[in-house]
Structures are given as C-alpha cells and as structure tokens.
Amino acid sequence: MATENGYRWYGESQIQRQASIVAYRAYGLPVARIVELLNQASEQPQPQLLRDHFKQLENEICQLRQQQKAIVAALREPELLENNMVSKDRWVEIMKAAGFDKTAMRLWHQKFEEMEPQEHQLFLESLGIGEEEIKHIRQL
Numbered sequence: 001m002a003t004e005n006g007y008r009w010y011g012e013s014q015i016q017r018q019a020s021i022v023a024y025r026a027y028g029l030p031v032a033r034i035v036e037l038l039n040q041a042s043e044q045p046q047p048q049l050l051r052d053h054f055k056q057l058e059n060e061i062c063q064l065r066q067q068q069k070a071i072v073a074a075l076r077e078p079e080l081l082e083n084n085m086v087s088k089d090r091w092v093e094i095m096k097a098a099g100f101d102k103t104a105m106r107l108w109h110q111k112f113e114e115m116e117p118q119e120h121q122l123f124l125e126s127l128g129i130g131e132e133e134i135k136h137i138r139q140l
Contacts, residue, residue: 029049
C-alpha cells in the first residue's frame with residue numbers, strides 16, 4: 001500500500017516473503033526455483049529442493065578442488081607450460097593425477113570454452129592437438 005507522500009507500506013506477509021527471497025538467494029538458489037518455492041508450484045517440497053541444491057553445490061566444490069589440483073600439478077613444472085612442452089597425453093596424465101575422470105575433464109573443457117573460448121583454442125593448439133580434434137573438443 002502506498003501513502004500520500006509516495007512511501008510504500010509492507011504487510012507482514014510481504015516482509016516474510018522478502019525475508020524468504022533473501023535467504024534463498026543467500027543459499028544460491030536460482031530465481032526461477034525461488035519463484036516455484038514461493039508460489040508452491042515446485043514438484044519437490046522445500047526440504048528436498050534444498051537437499052538437491054546442497055548436493056549440486058557439493059559436486060561443484062569437488063570439481064573446483066580437482067581444478068585446483070590440476071593447476072598445482074601444472075605449476076610444479078611451469079617451464080613445460082611456458083615452452084609449450086606439454087603434450088595432450090601429458091596433460092591428460094596431469095588431470096588424472098589430480099583426480100579428474102572423463103566426465104570431469106569434459107566439464108573442465110566446457111567451462112573453459114564457455115568462459116574463455118579464445119584461450120581454450122590457444123591452449124588446445126599448444127598441446128599439439130589437430131584442428132579436427134580441437135573442433136570436436138570445443139563442441140563437447
């Protein structure tokens with residue numbers, strides 16, 4: 001409700017709704033999911049939706065840790081990266097040593113392509129990968 005001077009007054013239910021929105025955003029839930037929860041249009045009850053989101057965050061954290069390990073492994077031999085002396089096979093070894101499986105490596109390439117497509121191209125070229133294989137990798 002708006003007053004004569006243009007201020008807006010909020011009722012208790014609106015204040016509670018806003019508090020829920022702030023809390024859900026703090027949990028990292030996407031806006032579309034929040035709308036579903038607030039409108040009770042979600043097929044999943046709130047506790048299940050939050051548990052699923054928690055699992056998703058755990059997976060993302062695990063993948064980030066794997067990426068950190070890969071970077072640390074690469075940094076142990078920085079001259080190899082600087083002189084383009086790392087081959088595709090060596091890079092795969094590094095990724096596996098850091099705990100990456102095929103799914104994690106695919107996701108790594110997808111994120112690299114999404115965030116830095118030109119750098120991803122240059123990186124793949126530096127590994128000595130052929131043009132057709134690079135095209136395939138970039139389309140994963």
